[in-house]
Amino acid sequence: MQKLTLPAPAKLNLWLHIIGRRADGYHELETVFQFLDHGDELSFALRDDGVIRLHTEIEAVPHDSNLIVRAARMLQAQSGTTLGADIWLTKVLPMGGGIGGGSSDAATTLLALAHLWQLDWDEDRLAALGLSLGADVPVFVRGHAAFAQGVGEQLTPVDPIEPWYVVLVPQVSVSTVEIFSHPQLTRDSLPLKMRPVPEGNSRNDCQPVVEQNYPEVRNALNSLGKFTEARLTGTGSCVFGAFPSKAEADKVLALLSATQTGFVAKGSNISMLHRKLQSLVKKSSA
Ligand SMILES: C[C@](O)(CO)[C@H](O)COP(=O)(O)OP(=O)(O)OC[C@H]1O[C@@H](n2ccc(N)nc2=O)[C@H](O)[C@@H]1O
Numbered sequence: 032m033q034k035l036t037l038p039a040p041a042k043l044n045l046w047l048h049i050i051g052r053r054a055d056g057y058h059e060l061e062t063v064f065q066f067l068d069h070g071d072e073l074s075f076a077l078r079d080d081g082v083i084r085l086h087t088e089i090e091a092v093p094h095d096s097n098l099i100v101r102a103a104r105m106l107q108a109q110s111g112t113t114l115g116a117d118i119w120l121t122k123v124l125p126m127g128g129g130i131g132g133g134s135s136d137a138a139t140t141l142l143a144l145a146h147l148w149q150l151d152w153d154e155d156r157l158a159a160l161g162l163s164l165g166a167d168v169p170v171f172v173r174g175h176a177a178f179a180q181g182v183g184e185q186l187t188p189v190d191p192i193e194p195w196y197v198v199l200v201p202q203v204s205v206s207t208v209e210i211f212s213h214p215q216l217t218r219d220s221l222p223l224k225m226r227p228v229p230e231g232n233s234r235n236d237c238q239p240v241v242e243q244n245y246p247e248v249r250n251a252l253n254s255l256g257k258f259t260e261a262r263l264t265g266t267g268s269c270v271f272g273a274f275p276s277k278a279e280a281d282k283v284l285a286l287l288s289a290t291q292t293g294f295v296a297k298g299s300n301i302s303m304l305h306r307k308l309q310s311l312v313k314k315s316s317a
């Protein structure tokens with residue numbers, strides 16, 4: 032049987048400001064998302080009996096709670112299709128790392144199944160469904176680096192420089208809920224339009240609380256910070272720093288390898304999922 036194999040890339044929050052809290056407890060953010068050329072991989076095969084089956088287990092994530100299965104079932108229910116799918120996952124991205132692994136898996140599933148099931152769903156509709164699975168899902172559905180507002184769903188495409196990053200992966204999982212409910216979290220940063228220019232876009236408001244509660248993250252920030260400006264992505268645990276070339280990034284990771292785990296990846300303003308989908312469309316219309 033023919034399989035459709037697609038990537039599910041990671042994201043970084045290049046900076047992240049929390050400007051308020053909504054009545055439902057969700058936080059209003061301003062952040063810039065950029066993708067990495069590094070991620071999970073998913074394969075999909077059509078089933079005509081309506082069953083959604085994920086063949087790869089993730090430890091501590093029950094089949095029915097996996098964002099891949101939830102995304103597939105939701106799309107199936109809302110589109111009314113009678114088709115199903117077999118799905119295989121190669122998990123590369125750390126969980127609870129703030130690089131959006133689960134959200135990206137969900138977005139890849141939505142785009143892959145919309146294609147396999149030949150649904151006439153546009154990106155707006157898929158992004159709206161994605162938002163009900165998680166605040167980070169819409170940017171992966173859209174596939175373009177973006178300035179995000181709201182809870183992360185109001186997206187304006189941007190094109191920041193695309194450096195090479197060292198991403199350190201502290202061996203600890205940070206709970207997004209725990210950080211967003213922390214009493215000491217900064218929740219009153221000024222919105223971009225009211226911010227004085229010198230204040231810039233130079234921080235992640237989650238970082239002080241995460242550093243304080245997770246020594247492994249503090250340690251990673253200090254280690255990478257000796258070579259370049261190091262910052263937390265999302266609610267962590269991963270931290271990143273930018274370098275002008277792969278050689279320099281590789282060198283720094285090698286120097287840190289005795290005490291840190293991590294990887295080197297290129298920043299990308301068009302996600303590798305969308306690059307792959309575009310090449311499939313080109314091939315099929317050639
Ligand atoms: C931190 C970021 O990764 C930055 O991109 C995202 O805002 C988090 O996105 P996500 O992992 O998709 O988060 P969700 O699964 O939607 O939310 C997990 C939990 O985080 C809190 N949460 C999340 C997003 C947000 N803007 N405000 C929040 O307060 C809520 O308690 C929510 O129950």
Ligand SMILES: Nc1ncnc2c1ncn2[C@@H]1O[C@H](COP(=O)(O)OP(=O)(O)OP(=O)(O)O)[C@@H](O)[C@H]1O
Nearest residue numbers: 097098126127128129130131132133134136167265
């Ligand atoms: N396919 C999946 N991959 C990873 N985690 C999943 C998946 N499905 C459900 N989860 C659950 O979602 C939680 C968060 O996973 P994820 O990898 O998205 O974290 P994250 O990188 O911190 O995300 P974010 O940056 O969106 O906060 C996991 O701890 C896990 O319980």
